[in-house]
Amino acid sequence: xxxxxxxxxxxxxxxxxxxxxxxxxxxxxxxxxxxxxxxxxxxxxxxxxxxxxxxxxxxxxxxxxxxxxxxxxxxxxxxxxxxxxxxxxxxxxxxxxxxxxxxxxxxxxxxxxxxxxxxxxxxxxxxxxxxxxxxxxxxxxxxxxxxxxxxxxxxxxxxxxxxxxxxxxxxxxxxxxxxxxxxxxxxxxxxxxxxxxxxxxxxxxxxxxxxxxxxxxxxxxxxxxxxxxxxxxxxxxxxxxxxxxxxxxxxx
Amino acid sequence: xxxxxxxxxxxxxxxxxxxxxxxxxxxxxxxxxxxxxxxxxxxxxxxxxxxxxxxxxxxxxxxxxxxxxxxxxxxxxxxxxxxxxxxxxxxxxxxxxxxxxxxxxxxxxxxxxxxxxxxxxxxxxxxxxxxxxxxxxxxxxxxxxxxxxxxxxxxxxxxxxxxxxxxxxxxxxxxxxxxxxxxxxxxxxxxxxxxxxxxxxxx
Numbered sequence: 001x002x003x004x005x006x007x008x009x010x011x012x013x014x015x016x017x018x019x020x021x022x023x024x025x026x027x028x029x030x031x032x033x034x035x036x037x038x039x040x041x042x043x044x045x046x047x048x049x050x051x052x053x054x055x056x057x058x059x060x061x062x063x064x065x066x067x068x069x070x071x072x073x074x075x076x077x078x079x080x081x082x083x084x085x086x087x088x089x090x091x092x093x094x095x096x097x098x099x100x101x102x103x104x105x106x107x108x109x110x111x112x113x114x115x116x117x118x119x120x121x122x123x124x125x126x127x128x129x130x131x132x133x134x135x136x137x138x139x140x141x142x143x144x145x146x147x148x149x150x151x152x153x154x155x156x157x158x159x160x161x162x163x164x165x166x167x168x169x170x171x172x173x174x175x176x177x178x179x180x181x182x183x184x185x186x187x188x189x190x191x192x193x194x195x196x197x198x199x200x201x202x203x204x205x206x207x208x209x210x211x212x213x214x215x216x217x218x219x220x221x222x223x224x225x226x227x228x229x230x231x232x233x234x235x236x237x238x239x240x241x242x243x244x245x246x247x248x249x250x251x252x
Numbered sequence: 253x254x255x256x257x258x259x260x261x262x263x264x265x266x267x268x269x270x271x272x273x274x275x276x277x278x279x280x281x282x283x284x285x286x287x288x289x290x291x292x293x294x295x296x297x298x299x300x301x302x303x304x305x306x307x308x309x310x311x312x313x314x315x316x317x318x319x320x321x322x323x324x325x326x327x328x329x330x331x332x333x334x335x336x337x338x339x340x341x342x343x344x345x346x347x348x349x350x351x352x353x354x355x356x357x358x359x360x361x362x363x364x365x366x367x368x369x370x371x372x373x374x375x376x377x378x379x380x381x382x383x384x385x386x387x388x389x390x391x392x393x394x395x396x397x398x399x400x401x402x403x404x405x406x407x408x409x410x411x412x413x414x415x416x417x418x419x420x421x422x423x424x425x426x427x428x429x430x431x432x433x434x435x436x437x438x439x440x441x442x443x444x445x446x447x448x449x450x451x452x453x454x455x
Contacts, residue, residue: 015274016394020369025394028375029387047379054372054379061277109315110454113279114447117308120284124301136288136301147279186455193448197441207302208437216438220445224453230310230443231323231351234435237442241434242427252434 005033006068007159013064022058027068034072038079049075052090059097060104065155067096069162070169077166085166096170103178108151111185116147118192125199212252254411258334261293262407265330269402272326273361274395283307283329290330294337303333306347306436307354309443313450321358327402328354331409340414344429344436345421353409360401368394 009030016025031053039046053075059067071093078086120143127135162169197217201210208216216237223233244250268289271281279285283304291300311325332350336343371394375385421429 011276012274012391012395014277015391016368016371017273017365018368018372019365021372025368025372025375025387025390028372028385029391032387047382050385051376051379054376054385105315111451113282114312114451116279117282117284117312121305136297140285140288143284144279151278183455186451190448190451190455193444193451197444197448208441212434212437213441216441217445219438220442220447221449222445224446224449230313230439230446233442233446234310234439237438238431238435241438242431245430246427252430252437 002034002037002072003069003159003163006030006072006163007065007156009033010061010064010068010155010159013061021054021056023061023064024054024057027057027064028053030064030068031072031075035075038072038076042079045079049078055090057093057097059101060108062108062151062154063100063104063158064097065158065160066100066162066169066173067093067158069159069164070096070166071162073163073166088166092166092170096173099170100173103182104154106182107178107185108147111182111189112147112150115185115189115192116143118189118196119143119146121196122192122199125196125203125205129199129203208252254407254414257293258410258414259407261290261330261334262403262410264290264293265327265406266399266403268330269324269326269357270395270399272324273321274398281326283311283325286326287329287333290333291337294334296337299337299343300333303336303343303346303350304329306439306443307332307350309440309447312443312447321361323351323354324357324361324402325354327357327406327409331406331413334410335413335417341417341421342433344432345417346413347436347439348432349409349413349417353405353413356409357402357405360405361398364398364401 009032013023013026013030016029017023018025028050032050035046035049035053039049053071071089074085074089074092078089120139122139123142124135124139127133127138132138161172197213201213219237220230220233241250241252265286268281268286271277271279283306285304287304287307288297288301291297291303294300307325307329311323311328314322328350331353332346335341335349336346340346341349371390375387375390378385
């Protein structure tokens with residue numbers, strides 16, 4: 001039940017996000033049931049633990065489970081008299097959070113999120129092609145599942161692993177083949193985007209002439225650098241369209 | 253005059269936006285969900301989906317790393333979907349209005365994030381004074397203020413765009429309208445192409 005409470009509260013990790021403490025307030029609230037249990041009857045120690053956990057903290061939200069579990073386990077050991085655990089707790093929390101953030105950002109934001117979007121579009125097209133009902137609803141559900149199943153699993157399994165032992169938590173996280181998962185998810189997302197684009201053209205759902213659609217896709221692909229950004233390219237496309245219309249009378 | 257349905261739509265956008273950076277995330281705030289959902293409220297989920305795809309494609313490349321936030325995609329998509337699906341503005345004009353609302357909300361969000369540091373400091377003061385930190389109440393307060401701010405931005409955008417948008421749009425030179433239409437049509441394809449290339453490069 002403690003794990004379930006921590007899991008549920010971790011979903012509000014970002015609720016009080018601030019420039020000053022980042023997720024510090026949310027983390028302190030999420031871990032609070034574990035602190036109350038560990039320091040039951042010891043108000044001064046509970047106060048000190050709460051102050052410790054209000055420090056600045058930041059990680060990818062779906063990766064917080066492992067940090068939360070490990071921190072709760074260390075606090076429980078500290079409450080039982082383990083002075084080394086008390087000394088380690090702040091450093092381990094910060095180090096785990098930072099280490100997981102980079103890989104989890106690449107996995108969830110950089111790979112799974114675009115994969116979910118592409119799958120949503122593909123699923124909607126597939127339902128429409130088959131004459132099924134509610135293609136938009138099915139598409140949204142498919143996309144949400146692609147992201148949320150691994151996200152919630154990472155949060156829950158990470159929490160459970162951290163609660164089992166903070167000492168092995170970092171090693172367990174390091175042993176995961178996260179980079180392979182990221183690469184696989186990125187390739188799958190790229191393939192899904194190409195498929196969705198082909199399906200849109202094939203089903204005449206491009207919203208544009210095939211020539212304009214293909215040219216825009218190539219334009220975006222050819223100039224896909226962070227310095228440009230898609231919105232700048234969209235603005236440029238608008239200017240080109242206006243110029244083409246002025247020169248030739250073309251209408252999109 | 254703002255109708256009850258517009259108020260409901262703004263409230264819906266505010267609820268969905270909480271998923272963007274306060275709760276979860278579960279991706280319920282993404283344009284691919286917000287666009288069709290708000291469009292469905294206007295009786296045109298299909299146009300809402302087209303709006304959603306456009307905003308999804310141009311906002312997916314923006315990663316919310318370390319709290320970075322340039323455009324609130326959910327506010328942008330929800331506002332634009334309401335305006336386009338209700339026939340208030342053509343899709344390309346609604347797209348521009350949505351972008352403006354999304355950028356405006358991101359600025360409001362930035363101010364809220366600067367101000368929220370006071371919540372943790374207040375909790376610390378309470379603890380040091382021997383009082384309860386009331387962490388749950390602070391979390392609830394942060395969520396309430398966030399939702400209220402988003403509601404206000406979405407409603408203001410819908411009201412303003414609805415009041416002056418149609419007249420303003422009709423007065424714009426034809427070339428501006430053609431350019432906007434081109435940009436809106438090309439947006440999903442540019443975004444998709446850029447994303448596919450970036451993903452393959454990094455894989």
